Amino acid sequence: MSDLAVFAPLLPRVEAIVREAGGIALDYFRPGAPTHAEVTHKSGGSPVTEADLRIDNFLRAQLSLLAPDFGWLSEETADSPDRLGRKALFVVDPIDGTRGFASGDPCFAVCVALVAGDRPVFGVVHAPALDETFVASVGGGARRNGAPIAVSTRRELTGARLSAPDSIASDLKRAGLSFRQQPRLPSLAMRLLRVADGALDAALARKNSYDWDIAAADLILHEAGGVLTDFSGQTPSYNRPEPRHPALVAGPPGLQAELIRAARGGAAGASPEARTAQAAPAPRP
Template sequence: MPETDLDLLVRAARDAGDIATRYFKNAPGVTNKPDGGGPVTEADLAVNAMLESSLQAARPDYGWLSEETEDGAARLSTNRQFVIDPIDGTRAFIEGNRDWAHSLAIVENGRVIAAAVYLPIRDLMFSAEIGGGAHVNDQPARVTASALQGATVLGTRPNFADDHWRGGAPPIKRAFRSSLAYRLCLVAQGRFDGMITLRDSWEWDIAAGALIAAEAGAIVTDANKRPLLFNNAHPQLPGVIAAGPELHAGLADRLEPPRAKP
């Protein structure tokens, strides 16, 4: 029986973990991308090379978008695309923090249809396919049914500055994890009530986690309450809000227009 897209992503994510863990806490070489693009390690590049080779061999007609591969227009004419972050949370990886992830997604007609996010140091595999629900280590994942008051929301401190919100910052508790993909998965798992980023977000950071959160019952939109659409010519989206329906509405309705970047 042919390997499904989801099975392919899960297998590839585990293979990525095998590579990355060999570099973790082992002084990997680090360089800085041009124009303030952030650090990249030997591990990022090694994982990316493996994923690009193995995934495109398995699905040669799928387009390719990855943080560590120079982008081009070819993917725009394909029916399906891989959207890949070889290591989401590179700074955490460099610092020896466990909260980095491999984020793998497949997009069709702008929508994510299969996704895997793997944290090898924590041995957490989050997965989802459209219409099939979300899972963490093969167990069903479900978001909380929190209201705004007293919710715990993942995000960086600048997102909760008073000037972004009608009436000041909402009555929530704030938490943080380095990886955007992991933040979305933690919402899916119900460990946190929601997540928000008001900054423009690269598609590879959020594609896989967005499907996993949505299949766990979250409403997932950009910061303007619009559905997320992927495989854009410029692969960025204007922020992300992910939470159960009541909390999502509470957060989105209190944001001040226009959606300023923190």
């Protein structure tokens, strides 16, 4: 029996657990207003709320019961090299888009991927305030709220709907590119998933995203027919000793080569200030 056949029966239960975790987030969420959850800040300056920590504890307890031999990697749990020797591990972001969540923006999500080897085999991203759940498994296609999704068929960057951090978008425009810039979503996972469901043609992210930011969305995007790579065209690898990634580009296969050329050209022509902003670890990707 293949590893995928072993892991696949876990997916419905994982989806149910992730959706329950989303309910915990809604206990603290106030649309258009600051959360009533306690907010503190990590050493790098990024916020963490009591909702993040409560969801992290809930997910670890529930997923460990489901698969006690699997490893664990989460934004809100101290990392351990023990995960590197496990057959599979859960990669978790209790709330992707914490800044938005804390300020009342509904674009946040609970993300869980199961990684075996160096790639995800299934992923669940649940955006409770938007009532959207994205699910995919290797070879099984991607779905949003049970319906199949697919990336756009766009093949040229001119006029494309693109979401990126302002510094990157400005670099692309200075390089002479013309596209329809869309608002940068506070959740990187949801930015990638808007490419997966065709609402965006492409998206870019700064360097220094982590496994937990992208693993689940990466697989969902892939199963929706899309591509996620760095500026050299390499797909992300997961469960490495350092779970951090370079700048990334997401889009349909027919657009990816032009996206990479554009991203490289924009990066090459960026001002020193913009290059510093792209490299800094403090802002969210």
